[in-house]
Amino acid sequence: xxxxxxxxxxxxxxxxxxxxxxxxxxxxxxxxxxxxxxxxxxxxxxxxxxxxxxxxxxxxxxxxxxxxxxxxxxxxxxxxxxxxxxxxxxxxxxxxxxxxxxxxxxxxxxxxxxxxxxxxxxxxxxxxxxxxxxxxxxxxxxxxxxxxxxxxxxxxxxxxxxxxxxxxxxxxxxxxxxxxxxxxxxxxxxxxxxxxxxxxxxxxxxxxxxxxxxxxxxxxxxxxxxxxxxxxxxxxxxxxxxxxxxxxxxxxxxxxxxxxxxxxxxxxxxxxxxxxxxxxxxxxxxxxxxxxxxxxxxxxxxxxxxx
Amino acid sequence: xxxxxxxxxxxxxxxxxxxxxxxxxxxxxxxxxxxxxxxxxxxxxxxxxxxxxxxxxxxxxxxxxx
Numbered sequence: 429x430x431x432x433x434x435x436x437x438x439x440x441x442x443x444x445x446x447x448x449x450x451x452x453x454x455x456x457x458x459x460x461x462x463x464x465x466x467x468x469x470x471x472x473x474x475x476x477x478x479x480x481x482x483x484x485x486x487x488x489x490x491x492x493x494x495x496x497x498x499x500x501x502x503x504x505x506x507x508x509x510x511x512x513x514x515x516x517x518x519x520x521x522x523x524x525x526x527x528x529x530x531x532x533x534x535x536x537x538x539x540x541x542x543x544x545x546x547x548x549x550x551x552x553x554x555x556x557x558x559x560x561x562x563x564x565x566x567x568x569x570x571x572x573x574x575x576x577x578x579x580x581x582x583x584x585x586x587x588x589x590x591x592x593x594x595x596x597x598x599x600x601x602x603x604x605x606x607x608x609x610x611x612x613x614x615x616x617x618x619x620x621x622x623x624x625x626x627x628x629x630x631x632x633x634x635x636x637x638x639x640x641x642x643x644x645x646x647x648x649x650x651x652x653x654x655x656x657x658x659x660x661x662x663x664x665x666x667x668x669x670x671x672x673x674x675x676x677x678x679x680x681x682x683x684x685x686x687x688x689x690x691x692x693x694x695x696x697x698x699x700x701x702x703x704x705x706x707x708x709x710x711x712x713x714x715x716x717x718x719x720x721x722x723x724x725x726x727x728x729x730x731x732x733x734x735x
Numbered sequence: 736x737x738x739x740x741x742x743x744x745x746x747x748x749x750x751x752x753x754x755x756x757x758x759x760x761x762x763x764x765x766x767x768x769x770x771x772x773x774x775x776x777x778x779x780x781x782x783x784x785x786x787x788x789x790x791x792x793x794x795x796x797x798x799x800x801x
Contacts, residue, residue: 505783506783510776510779510780511779511780511783512776512780512783512784513783514783515783515784515785515787515788516783516788519788545785545789546785547785548792549789549792549793551793552792691784695772695773695776698772698775698776699768699769699772702772703768
């Protein structure tokens with residue numbers, strides 16, 4: 429304890445020396461008249477900043493102008509600047525997508541091979557791909573045919589085109605989910621809130637045909653029926669399939685789908701910040717080194733006694 | 736100080752050895768830094784990465800194709 433305290437005092441003494449030295453150097457360049465001016469400006473600046481801060485803290489503005497409930501910020505495990513995605517959750521999220529979401533939503537940017545060594549082994553993924561029937565062709569007679577999927581195939585689409593999707597969903601088009609967490613304001617927080625936010629219309633709001641009340645959806649009425657119910661599916665690893673568990677897993681999967689480079693990006697960012705952080709000290713030292721001559725010189729004007 | 740003098744005479748004094756020092760030093764630094772930071776990354780995200788969970792799904796065939 430005493431050692432630490434001494435050390436702290438040591439450092440603060442050294443800091444004071446640096447400050448003293450700085451001000452002495454600065455004083456050679458400035459005159460006494462400018463000094464009082466400077467402290468006046470300093471006082472004014474402090475007063476203005478303090479006033480602005482107080483005003484900001486006291487302002488009663490609640491931003492209730494728009495009829496939209498912004499999603500809260502959930503504590504995702506991948507939220508930190510150096511936090512990777514949870515790959516077990518990606519795996520479960522893909523199960524949710526395949527068993528629930530894929531009935532209406534396409535993910536046409538994704539191929540089966542993308543999940544290899546991300547959440548599935550190559551053999552597992554080959555088996556999953558082979559379960560799907562992919563349209564291929566034309567064959568020698570010019571006809572399209574179906575065959576079991578391969579790793580290089582993209583996820584099959586539930587509808588052949590947008591018109592068919594609209595016709596099957598009361599005029600609403602289920603958006604492609606490949607990039608959905610990047611394409612929606614609020615990202616995975618928004619998707620999670622939509623999936624778990626269904627409720628009965630409160631007083632003053634009417635029931636609408638083919639629409640469902642969801643406060644997080646802009647306009648409050650969403651054409652997607654609540655898709656997740658407790659135990660609507662079963663996880664292969666035995667995780668209890670509650671609504672929030674499924675929503676969290678599928679959001680992690682969608683986050684990965686939209687940003688497959690997520691983990692590498694953060695890993696590289698960590699390396700870059702560390703390296704540049706070290707270089708900051710080096711360049712600071714180098715700057716002091718080069719400027720030391722200029723900072724410590726003194727220019728004196730001596731009028732000639734003969735003029 | 737003596738050590739600094741020795742290093743300077745042995746490595747930095749001549750351009751030829753200086754260049755070799757830079758290249759070799761850069762290589763060694765890159766390996767150590769890269770591996771070290773990857774280890775930090777794996778430790779910070781223990782249990783979340785595919786490396787940490789794949790043993791649950793791949794029994795034995797996995798090691799052959801790596």
